[in-house]
Amino acid sequence: MDNLLLGIKNSEEPAFEQVYKLKKEKVLAFFYKKTRSVDDAADLMQSVFFRLWKYRYTIDVYANVDQHLFQLAKHVYIDFLRTNKHRVNEPIDSLEFPNPANDYDTLERESVLYHLKSESDLNQRIFLLNKLHGYSYQQIAHLLSMPVKSIDNYINKTLKRLRKKLK
Structure with a gap:
């Protein structure tokens, strides 16, 4: 069981802040690799942490922090692709x-x-x-x-x- 995820699930802001401090650069780098845009990557990273807090009650405390964050990141990125019709990449x-x-x-x-x-x-x-x-x-x-x-x-x-x- 991941104590940080359990803390977030229990609405403990210090646990959320610790995860943010520990993982924000990793999530930002993930999105920068995908978008090649600092602004888009920063916005997407913020969306991941916003969703982490907003949907904290649904957290699986048996997962680890990275698994949970990058599952959220995957969904945030898919939403980003859907809303940005200018992308010409074919899936x-x-x-x-x-x-x-x-x-x-x-x-x-x-x-x-x-x-x-x-x-x-x-x-x-x-x-x-x-x-x-x-x-x-x-x-x-x-x-x-x-x-x-x-x-x-x-x-x-x-x-x-x-x-x-x-x-």
């Missing part, structure tokens, strides 16, 4: 690779998509534009207003991490 779950030649290819591609979900949104987008949609590095660089070398680095590092996960 990974809705993507399909071209028709595979055999069942082994299907399993391998599904595994790649599964592990790709753990990458940042930018890594996912760059990787999928290149590997799934066939964009060249130059086209992706132009589309995202980034140097070609950065695109090369993103793809190479993503491939390296994916290979490691798929071993």
Whole structure:
């Protein structure tokens, strides 16, 4: 049982303040990786802690603080994506690779998509534009207003991490 979560569930403000002080940077970093915006990340981080306090009576005290916060963060981020229609990223779950030649290819591609979900949104987008949609590095660089070398680095590092996960 997590004593800090139990304290928050019992409306103890010092427990909430301690969790905020200990975890705010971690939650902020999580959202910054997703949004690449300091302002959005700060707003989303505040939303997580607001929800933590607002819905404190529903806390599962047998979870740990990180599990609970990042479950809240996941929901806050999903809400953020729903309300920000300007995002052009396609959710990974809705993507399909071209028709595979055999069942082994299907399993391998599904595994790649599964592990790709753990990458940042930018890594996912760059990787999928290149590997799934066939964009060249130059086209992706132009589309995202980034140097070609950065695109090369993103793809190479993503491939390296994916290979490691798929071993």
